[in-house]
Amino acid sequence: MNKKDILKLLRSADEDSAVWLSEEYHGISENDDRRLWRKVQEKLNGEENYQTEEFHIICDEVTVKNSRLSWLSKAVTAAAYAFIAGLVITGIFHINDFENEIDKTDLPLSVADEVSIPWNMLSSGIMTVDVKNAEFTAEGIYEITIELKSKNALSVTGTTTFMADNFMVAYLGENGIEKSVMPCEISEAGEVYPYAFTLTDGEKRELTLSYGIDSVPDVLISGYSDNTLYLKLRED
Amino acid sequence: MTDNELRSLMSRDLNKGTEALYKQYSQYIYAIVFRILRDCGSCEDVEDCFAETFAEIVRRFDNIHGTALKSYIGKAAQNRALNYRTSLRKNQANTVPFELTEEPVTDNLQEQQENKAKLNFLLEKIKELGEPDATIVVQKYYFGRKMTEIAEMTGLKPHAAQVRCGRALKKLRRDMEQWR
Structure with missing residues (x-):
């Protein structure tokens, strides 16, 4: 089996294998982790324009809780x-x-x-x-x-x-x-x-x-x- | 943390609940999104889709009833990534380089089983490489990271990581010759 075949086989990973690879070998690295968490927080804090009202209700909740946290x-x-x-x-x-x-x-x-x-x-x-x-x-x-x-x-x-x-x-x-x-x-x-x-x-x-x-x-x-x-x- | 504990924490404290949800499921969501977008989107697309997916899950969290959380999250991530892929493809040129095209899905069950078994054998052999070689190989050839990033992750110098990667791949080639 040559290198190309190995890589092709690896990239053909199904969902279970993909999850295993990610969990076992840091699909999200430590550096990614902080960046991703920040992106998630940006989304949740409504820094981007979302269309649904339902989302804004959640955002408000998050903001309120954040403000409580800010005291801490x-x-x-x-x-x-x-x-x-x-x-x-x-x-x-x-x-x-x-x-x-x-x-x-x-x-x-x-x-x-x-x-x-x-x-x-x-x-x-x-x-x-x-x-x-x-x-x-x-x-x-x-x-x-x-x-x-x-x-x-x-x-x-x-x-x-x-x-x-x-x-x-x-x-x-x-x-x-x-x-x-x-x-x-x-x-x-x-x-x-x-x-x-x-x-x-x-x-x-x-x-x-x-x-x-x-x-x-x-x-x-x-x-x-x-x-x-x-x-x-x-x-x- | 069990599903019930997570649900309870989310209703008690949305901030802490969101954080716990992130800790528990971020790798899972990322794996699904990455797998679907890897061949048609950039790293940034994967991250954007991940963040959108996660935010959507938080938004809809109260409405998730009667389903195992993991199944719901997995399906949500899959659907979101597929939508994202569709929109990406609409915006991309009509031509896709050959190496980026998806693997054709075979309808031959025996072939599928064979491929799955072969993949499992490969993953086993990768694990047997031990650390940091296994991480280097997976990060390089599955996640497509640059050697400098991998070197930082593994605490090696880039050149050392590169050399280890080459050796590990050679070993894998030898190991894979044992396959059947």
Whole structure:
């Protein structure tokens, strides 16, 4: 059987097989999942023109329930603001030498203590991460705007997005960020590209922030499931 | 979550119910919609149809009585996707590339059984590939995803995913020679 026959056979999957394939092998990937859920919410919130009255009745219900939920969101946001403010006041993420062992009790988003962040390319200096803004978006995403400052006073601003649930896990959970962080890719123009994934234990992902300034090295933000958000500078 | 639990949650809290419904049935709906639209629509068409289908199911949820939810949802997804396909085809050019035409439905029952058994054998062999190879093969050749996306899903580098994909396909070819 050649490649073409195999592919043809695979594509001839009947409904049962198609469902099995989708359920077993992530027909909807994690990235798709967020996008699809957002599309569904858009449809349900009546952002597109629907023709039936019946639908609008349902939409109204959804809106009402959403507005109830928004109180909860506000309460959570208020708590989160207080928490973030604590982080800002206490100096937030300080970068120590790369040689420092990562202390798992140093949780970047759960306690207002100093956080060890490995910095393997530049031997000295301090880089601070200042939280400029933090709010829930309509999609239930907790959006944090941070400012990264390097030792030579060059500064960049970027946005990192965490799912609200994950943030709450970070706030409430025993071990801080337990499973996932969801950062964004940031372009030179400062646009934010949501970049969602879930990290399993020990898994590591890196995101590159590019500023378009030759003299500024890239900053890699790596989400780790060992409860640490890593920031490090990379030489060009 | 059972049908009754889902119905009860939907009537108690539409938001949570919708979320639970999505978690439970999104892959199922997507599979049906994807299968029907794969050869005539884009990825965006599949997603739009999925979202429309799901919204329609939520809209009509109170009217679903006396049927197993899964059957109703499956049929709803199928009908919606078929309608979507019809409208897509109306908007498309009259000519369809040969490779995109549907497989002719054979009326030979024995042949159908044979194909089904062969497909099951293939799926078994794909599963035996283990992870991440099975996911790579299915994502590439069934869902038609780009290697960069697959690499991200599987946590591999694109080149590594590509190499694994080639090897897995070779293995499948050898395995399929065992078929009868």
